[in-house]
Amino acid sequence: MTSPIIELQGITKVLKGQKEPRTILDGVDLRVHAGESLAIVGRSGSGKSTLLSVLGLFDRADQGSYALAGRDISRLPEGKAAKLRSSHYGFVFQRFFLLKHLTAAQNVAMALVNGQGWLPRRERRARVMQALEQVEIAHLAKNRPSRMSGGEQQRVAIARALVREPQILLADEPTGALDTETGTLVIDALLAATTRGCSLILVTHDLAHAGRMGRIAHLDKGVLTERVNA
């Protein structure tokens, strides 16, 4: 079998609080292969977002190792981490974080800015439109977020995550602010990306959404356990 795209071993994250340090992640092991989808469920405060921020290179673990496609990236300097975030990862959050002074297309194009600057205009536009089409809102390209529904805004956010064609899609309760029906459409859009070989890690409270993922893992007090689905 090929090496997993993501491999965590013994990831531990300790928060040095005011009094005694608190362990938020306690020896998390995790392997995810290309094209796989994984749901992470657990109570509020169990450390799901913290795990996602370690996975997304927002934050570093205190212990343990993190390998991306077989390459150890546990101790990456920030500049290289930023490059990786831009080239390998896509992010979707509970809130959409669209910039209200930009159109949908400009919000998506924002993710194309990295240290090297912008792609040529024509290529940029093609990529943005392609990403918007993937989430079926190409017709809203010129609209500003204030004139879109929550579901549409979240789909713009997904297009922003997909525009660089990431290998890993990290979603932190992306349906948390949406009604069930709209949420289902959003999950559809996320799952569609896995058919192109992208791995999806979805944090959710909604068991129905979790059930649509290939695997489900439980996080409780920083300990991750996977139930193998029957």
Next chain:
Amino acid sequence: MIRLSGRGRSALIIGFQGIRARKTRTLLSMISLFLGVLAVVIVQAGASIAEKATMGDIELQMGLDGTKQLSVPAGERSTRIVLDAVTGRPDAVAMLNTRAIVGEPGVRPVNEGGGPIGEDWGVPMECDDQGNCTEITTGGPKGQAIEMQVVALTGDVRKFRPYRQSSGEWLDFTTVPMMAPRLVLNKYAAEAFEQYRVPAEMRIKGASANLTPQFVGVVDDGGYMPTAYVRLDELSTWLGTASLSDPNSGELQVLLAGTTPVEQVLTSKLKAIGQDAYVDEIKNREDMAEQLQLMRLVFLSMAGLVLLIGVAGILNVGLATVGERVEEFALRRAVGTPRSLLAGIVLAETLITGLLTSAIAIGVSAAALKAVVTVLGPSEPLLRGVEFPVDAGVAGIVAGLIAGVLGGIIPAIRAAGIPIATVMRA
């Protein structure tokens, strides 16, 4: 075309987007900065204009730095001594001043007393040895004549006082003296002739006949009185040295090069006849430059204080904006924007604001100066031909840049330090 690196270009484009999204706020921060930059520009412009006006003229009026000036009380013997020592020498020039009326015979000059045309300086006085003074009146009706100072020169004075040629030629000291004296007018004398179109005949007190002068050129001598320059040897054909050295009509000045034996000779010979001659070395430029520099410094530091308020304004707005955009910056970092680019975006915004403000301030002050010059220029000779100085523009741009950097650096550092995880906790 400026070629921007990818990162600089991105920062500029995103910075512009940010400014466009917050127009009112940008405008407000520009107002306080505008006053600061305006103050800097005005001080710099004022200092430059003052410097140009005073420094330029002082060399014409007094002489180049390093020139020595000897003032000799007029008198027949002292004049003789001076002329003997100076004539034919390139390193010393004597100037004998007298007055002349040029114009129609028998009329009083329009500017009796020899003051500037259009200004009444009152009737001139003449005093005898006992100190009894009487008014000099030429009699007759006021009319087609102009009174002016005539400066008779033993050599080319321009190596000491670099008069600017406006038209025609300067006096040629190399030729044989002519019977009709050649005159070079200063601007004010030339203007008077233009204005009154007087027929040219020159009356000088003590001259054997009225002479017909030839005007050969016009110079700017930095003075405000109508004046004519003439070769002494052309004038003395008509006018004895005795009347040229009349204590009433003038004084005798000798301009000397920094190191010339003439100085020694003159002072000792004058001493021998009981005349004390004082030699002054001219260093006006040095003195003035020092004073102007000090003044400029004082005013610039005051302007700097005003500018500081502008910087505080930009800083305040910058910090508030970053505080408001924590999520945007965290998100940008999440999608891979490097910290340096984030800092660059914030700095680009404050720099654009700063430069835009300074451009407006420079434009406003240049336009204001132009308006003042057009309105007041005709009546105020000091303002004539004044242009907006380049260094004031440069100072304004520098002020805008400094304000942009100072006001932007702290917000930029803050923006770069926003943790990405903010997007998960919001």
